[in-house]
Amino acid sequence: MARGRRLKSYLDYENALGDGIGVGYGQSYQPWLRAQDVKSRGNRSIVFGLKTFRNHHLLSSVESNFFYLAEFNDSVIDIREQFPLFPLRLTQQIANHLHFQHPMVRGVRGVPVEVLNVMTTDFLLTLRTPEGGLRYKAIAVKHNESIPEREAQKLEIERMFWQLIDVEFQIYVGSELNNVVGKNICWATSVLRDGSEFYDKYPLDKILWKLKPDVYPIVGLRAMISSIFGVDAQEAMMLLQAMIGLKMINVDLS
Template identity: 45%
Template sequence: MARGRNLLTIQDFQRALKNRYGLGTGPAYKPWLRVQDVASKGTSAKIQGLKSNRVHHLLSQLECACFYQAEFLDRVIDIREQFPLLPLSLSMKIAETLGIQHPHIPKTNTPSIMTTDFLLTCYSDGQLWYEAVCVKPEQQLLNERVAQKLDLERIWWQLLGVTFKVFIVSEKTRIQSSNIEWATSPLRQGYMPLENEVEDALTLIPVGNILVSETCQDFMIKLGMDADNALSLFRFLIASKKISIDLDTPVVDTGVVTITQVNHAS
């Protein structure tokens, strides 16, 4: 694992910018904070991005849940996590205007660089735009200091004309994210079926409630696959949206998938 960095002083911030942390897009983006830069409680993760073609550094399971949902949206074409709010002078000015204390580093009393959990690049119908997303558990929103920092963050993005959203993790979003994680895992590991396997598999899938085990058994018998490839193919069909499913049903726990649409090649 790469060595963690200390971000305690203005000189540390300048060095990070010189090394292009917080800069770039797509595969060239380097998050301001990486997993190894932050004290872990065992909930951080590195996840291979399907759209960015790079590894994403996520600092909590809540961020992971948001990441899976954001990446699964058709309109999202790039995700930049741990995005720094620079220049520092702007966030300090906003804090002063709001009459609140700007976040600082206790060890050095240096004003800290605030980060937004995710900056999404979106594209649809010929239009390109950005959405900034902060991830919070619902109970934290009642904390006065958390609310102050959210206001600061919201105004920072508002001044740039960027929509700022708060992603609240609930039982429903956890289930949806878990389903997306399960479905996209083979793709993240480089799995790619043959085109004829995909088309043949789609003819075997009906709309409605199905058992994953029974569908994979059909693939094994009728397509001549082993169990691992059959399951990977089924998950690929969901991840690539060849089939549309109800994400609210906990697939991993129940083994049941509700198919809402089968998208055959035209």
């Protein structure tokens, strides 16, 4: 994993923005914080996005779980993680209004002064509406519903920031069910993320022609794929994963 970058002064912020960090969308977006930049409370990961065609930096297992759920949602067309809340003066004004201390960077390069820390939202989603328009949703990911007082204060600053610019804000708390669904999506889509696109050489529609509307066990589908294409059980399972990941067949992911 590459070396972390240090953003500890206003000059650092200006340079980062000048380098395109925290701005843009789709493939061009660069998160304000990367997996190597922070100490994480959970398992950090870097996952290639099937919709954005770039690496996503996820700072905990709960963030990873939410990412898979969001990406698998047909309405979601873009995912921007670790999204910075600019301008700083707005989050500062909100904090002052609420009588909360704004998050600070302390001891900048050894000098005992305080610098406003850039707040971030875990995810900013772009969604396609049924009418064909776009809307945005900001997501804060939390490990559980018990939130310490200081964390709750920062969440309120974050919530008001998005409210002021008319963007829906939601707190996502992981659950056992969502964890199972997220892991299954991760499993199904893993074969789509390695860049090999091995499944393109197989006419997967041929399998659909042979399937009647019914409920099929995984082992039965795997055996059918193996028979149709003359592949072993392992490759048949990978093709089945691809079909699930591409939503060619509907499965109960729970």
